[in-house]
Amino acid sequence: MSTNKNLNRLALSAAIAGILVSGTVMAQDNAQPQGTTTTTPAPATTTPKNTQQAADAKNVQTLQQVVVTGTANGGLKKIDASYSITTATLQQIKEANPKSAADLLKISPGVYPESSGGQTGANIEVAGFPGGGDAPYVSFQLNGSPLYPMSTLSFMDNSSMFRLDDTIERLEAVQGGPSVLYGSGQPGLTANFILKQGTGVPSGDIGLTYGSEGMERLDGFFGFKIADGWFGSIGGFWRKSDGVRDPQFTADDGGSLTATLSHDFDNGTIMFYARDLKDHNQFVTDTPILNPSSGSFSNYPGFSPLTGTFGSKADRYETIQTTPCNTAGCTPGGFPVDLAKGRGADLHMAGGNLDLDFGGGWSLSDKFNFTGGQMNTISFFSTGANPSTLASYISGAETADGLPAGLVATANYTNGGAANMNENVNTQGLWYVHKEISSASNEIHLSKELFDGNTLTAGNYTAVYSDHDTWYLGNSMLLQAQSNPNPIVVNLSNGTNSYALTSPQGFASGSSFALHEAWNAVNTAFFLADSWKVDRWLFDAGVRIEHQEANGTLQNNASGDLDNNPNTLYNNGSSYLINSYTTVPYSKTAPSWTLGANYEFNDNMSAYVRVNDGIHFPGFDDLRGLPSTPVQKIHNMELGFKYQADWIYASVSAYHRLFYGVPYTITTDTGQQSFVYDSDTKGINFQTLIKPFEHFTLALGGDYMDGHYTHYLTCVQYVAQDGSNQCTSINGMQLQRQPKFQARLTPAYDVPTSWGSMRFWITYEYVGNRYGDLIEQQPLGNYYDLSFGAAANIGENWSLTLQGTNLTDQTGITEGNARLFGFASSNGVILARSIEGREVNFQVKYNF
Template sequence: MKTKPLTRVALSAAITATLVSGAVYAQDTSQTQTTTTPATTAPTTPAVKASPGAQQSANAKNASTLQQVVVTGTATFGGIKKIDAAYSITSMTAQQIKEANPKSVADLLKASPGVYPESSGGQTGANIEVAGFPGGGDAPYYTGQLNGTPIYPMSNLSFMDQSSMFRLDDTIDRVEIVQGGPSVLYGNGQPGVTSNFILREGTDTPSGDIGVTYGSEGLYRLDGFLGFKIANNWYGSVGGFWRRSDGVRDPQFPADNGGQFTATITRDWDNGSLMFYARALKDHNQFVTDTPILNPSKGQFSNYPYFDALTGTFGSKADQREFIETTPCFTLGCKPGGVDANLAKGRGADIRTFGANFDWDFGNGWSMSDKLGFTAGELNTISFFSTGDNPTTLGSYIASQETADGLPAGLVANATYTNGQSASLGQNVTQQGLWWVRKNLEAASNEFHVSKELFEGNTLTLGNYTAVYQDHDTWFLGNNMLLQAVNNPNPIVVSLTNGVNTWDLTDPQGFVSAVSAAAIKERWHGFNSAFFLTDSWKIDNWLIDGGIRVEHQNANGAIANTAKGDLDDNPYTLYNNSSQYFAPGNQYINFSKTEKSWTLGANYEFNPSMSAYVRANLGVHFPDFDDLRGLPTTPVQKIKNYEIGFKYQADWIYADVSAYRRLFYNVPYTITTDTGQNTYVYGSQSKGVDFITTVKPFENAAVTFSGDYMDGHYYRYIGCITYTTQAGANACSSINGMQLQRQPKFQFRLTPSYTIPTSWGSVKAWITYEYVGNRYGDLIQQQPLGNYYDLAFGVTANVGQHWVVGVQGTNLTNQIGITEGNARLFGFASSNGVILARSIEGREVNGQVKYNF
């Protein structure tokens, strides 16, 4: 227990000492340096001496947007100019990432039109939807890369998405976000969206920054970066962050607490470069799922009494630390074994990432590139999850349990809080499952490319991607706790007596059940190997590219057997009489499959400021470990994508517009309810338009408008899904023709900005209006989530050559915006004008002071 604050202090001290020493050195040498940076702009970072491709990319930062070089989704390490890319790609500099003020890595992805991240649950665990991709929760169609290497080879697992394994800080140079296109050929073959975060490297002259941030939600954050020269052609960098926050949804303990440290070493030659990088992340984050919200009519929402939809949480000092019974003892009066649960651990990451990139130009048209990556650590979850039942009065709840348990009539109830004070039977209460999940992850991957220019304008590339990875999990789901239906509640302890016998409806902590939904212990090992062949051919104004990938996946799992029964052989302790626990033996699952992906695209450059493209591709999505556990015969998903696009840039406008048609086959969907897991298989079809436009109506002013329109539906589902109607009857409905779950038909973001030059620097101000259209929380359109908007703002002042002061805020008008309905239910989920759902967070404002050197 004493190591955590020491780690936090050590990390803060390391960042501060390193960066302050760099700042002092910069101040000492500033008198001898010359700069061409105008006083009205922020200071620029000295260019890194890197490989020819990386140098080209760095130089392109000062070119027009369409002339910038991007390296994601390309076969050769030299990259490709945006105007020549026959696919959708969004690139953002470190400054643009800062101005976006994302709440999390997932939240940043909405900068790519058509991506809708549900980052309302906190820093981690976001659902990431890609327009036209039938995700319905989690993030199966998202891959996060660091320097071109997937952080984990399998894009999605239960209680794990790759955005949760990564944090944004000043060590990021830029991000490139690609949707589909040639991404089906490289890395883990992601047909959806891939974000490639590229690290900052060392510089000839020591340079960097140090910043301090304070937020209205009790946020204290320290950021910093230092790049430096080690020796001739050797460069290094260090940086990271530490922060602590009470959170917009304050659980009475730190909602976010931790930090990240990153280091790089680079060796440059005239013909290439070698880069090593390492990143350690240790961060604990509160995770919030559905909470009670008033739902008087379809798509209309407001605050539930005593529980604010924008700031409320079931976390509290009273329920922070608990003991979950998991292991039977089979002796009357004994104490079952179990695990400790601390909600402050939240959905936390303790991840180490290591990697190396090697690029080399041999001359005579030959070049090669290699990307090696390792990831290891834990991604655990200790959090409340709703059971699916709306709040009711304590008296009504006790009466319903008496009936369900078949207890004799006339019992007297004794209800207290865990502090011993009496609890009113007339107050509203809720059940929340305190789920405990431990995930131990390890992965190694390598991607190798060798390219040959066959003749002028034509380059052939052969490559291989190989990944070995594992996931060892232990789950205890259910563990339902009886709580007040208020913000920061107290658990409630209930016993029933007839004067002779006493029945304990809850344990002394307030648990009404032990592990009731699922006890899972599993060991999974995966192996993927893919060979790909691509060709790029420049013919006058045409750039044609195509390629094919053949990939084999092998997955093996051992899943512990379970049994169900009483944990303590005591019929009067009702809370653990029907619990699931581990039993001897395992179930074994083996999966082995080989599939092909391909892509073909053509881009025509009308002039250096305008181009158009067309692309078709077939991608595949192999089943993940959880798919195989739920349905060992889960098929491989097939995704057909057709896309046309147009890009244009002039002094007053930048426009990137694309239209698509997407067809899906063999899509599995697994829902985890309070009674277990169910898996369904279906298909979908969609069409839509993505757009991003920036207009400069007059000097120093700009207006950015981005978003998408999507029309997508399910099809190819055989059978029907059972659900409960509003009247309480059982019904069965097909999902065919229903709108894709949780995806808006229309969403957009409008950002006007204005920059004011001054004699001492400059001031830039902007405001963002975000609109998200109506969605449905389930597959059969029984949970309309309505539409919502929110306002964000930012003001940044560059003061002289070194200082930057900024203030930014989100959801300024405190709008309730529902991102998910009752995730534990199919069908109608609103009862008596109340629904369990999750809203975006309330208003948050933060300010930062940063020193650049």
């Protein structure tokens, strides 16, 4: 661990601890009851901190809660919202015990995050949205502004840019509906995180957490009054962890610091925030798993799907060759890489919200955000080849390279010792991606109440953003097919000629794809929306016209021998950058619209109907591969019902989602296949929380969906189980990676005591059958897992929490072999990725 990293860690820890200690002193000096934090600075309540937390945990969801996401002006009660919205307080977020920001989204019915690769890089599926990987239909917002205007770039989804901590007040997650009008116009899921702000009475918390995977974490928050009408807050976290999949070095290392400054005017508020995130995370893709029959999976010898990783001390530090040299025996140019850097974030964000009421029915709202930094990746990625014996691998390589007969192989581990020719080996690509991003966005709403109950809103959203990338993919390394492997060095000789099958570090190939690109884009949208309250009816309608203009400059590449030595086989066909460039211009305009109606039967029951058309502009990666990529069109129809009583909260919606012009490209070892298709999905989302008797609640949420591909006019090539080449249509096939049925059931029980309170809960999660590909050749089966929690609030200040995930160590496959199209199991073995194994953590927190 470097000196700089230790200094950064100590500085962040000291900053949080120092601020919180001073906050404790200030709170004690004030000698006043504890306060709560809200979206708008408000007078402190007299509710003790732990009592309030217990109340938050017990409360049945309320339809009277005001939400701000997906609204044209100000806020809207949930009972009046004619769209699907899921909310969670900070306490409810913690009880969900999410492994990452992406994993939290499973509380929104129909959302399936594949949070099996670590803290970052999750694939997130929204039922009926044919993503098939990454997270193109999920956008993250901070206080109403998008973290980055494009929801997904290669090696960067929005969730990877965000970490959960005590600076968050609540989550509002909206599926479709009026979200097509605002912000980045996301037709899928918009996850809006609202930050805590300071209050009139200083308050906050400091917590220490230890996890069974060697995790140590410090959390804290402090909100305070600066002067009359001025409030501030600061908080964040620092964490290090070996990871459930221990790579023999720190798997997760970093933290975040967030500050806010807010001011109350006579006719409104203004709030500024700044957030700094620096976090490095191990990222894990496919590992070998036994696959004896369709949908059945078990441990591969020497490699647990729950705790195994190809990271190790032996392969942590490597040097990638990138630049050819011209003389025989020369050393190609390159640079060192460190697997501990992983797939992390080094980001700086700043923004703010302005809300003003001018009187006479006029009001204005403005949100702005600036984001800049790096989202880099240094990780192993599967090459697609299933494990084989070392002897078989060498024999196959000799044939593929056309080498003469009679060669004798010598194989050694890079850390010393002769390798066993009968042991199983696997190749993994050590991919390097340097990604530098920046963005600035602003959204302004100007509203006017035209007459009683009717408000018209006009506005503009503009985003200017860039992405500069350097990639070196491939770099296939020969490794033992076991967790924490050794790289293997193989040389061949017949006494006359010698051949290096691998480099001295164990690389069996150079880069298969070298890329340097610079993209700049501007999106601007104008929208007009109207809401009209007529007795018990609330109607709303809106239209948006958006224009995207993007320009890319791509450095061209070539392939060849990097060291001018044909006998060093490992770098003979490497991809490298050359001094010529290609430009890619793009300019498109497309409309979105929405129409909804909500009927309130009484104060605790309503029903709604909504129709909307959304769009999804192509991303930079789409344009690089196919500049003529069409703008996707999404048509959504939804019918919903909400009900609340003392003993129940229920929200149910039925939907029909149609997609047109969806692009898809899969990269395999034989090249690329690109598709453009449509899809058709019908489904039901449901959320309910029941209180059958005092102190006990039962929460159930999930969805059923029937989605398939349509209107694909030709067939796609794939390799069948018998090795033959086949061609089939994707029409009628189930949407890739999406379960037809998924559900989560959480019984919870509260125990009041003379010294505070206790709460116990357990969550059963079921994820139904899915397929890893578009042609249903990679069945992923179904799985379940159990998580639990126990919390004790002691007095007014102390809280203890014990939580755990995947208690029974279930194997649950989230993705198949991402480098193969078609049947991927060979001799009962498949490369796939499972959910992580059991993890338990314990937190001690002091609230003040």
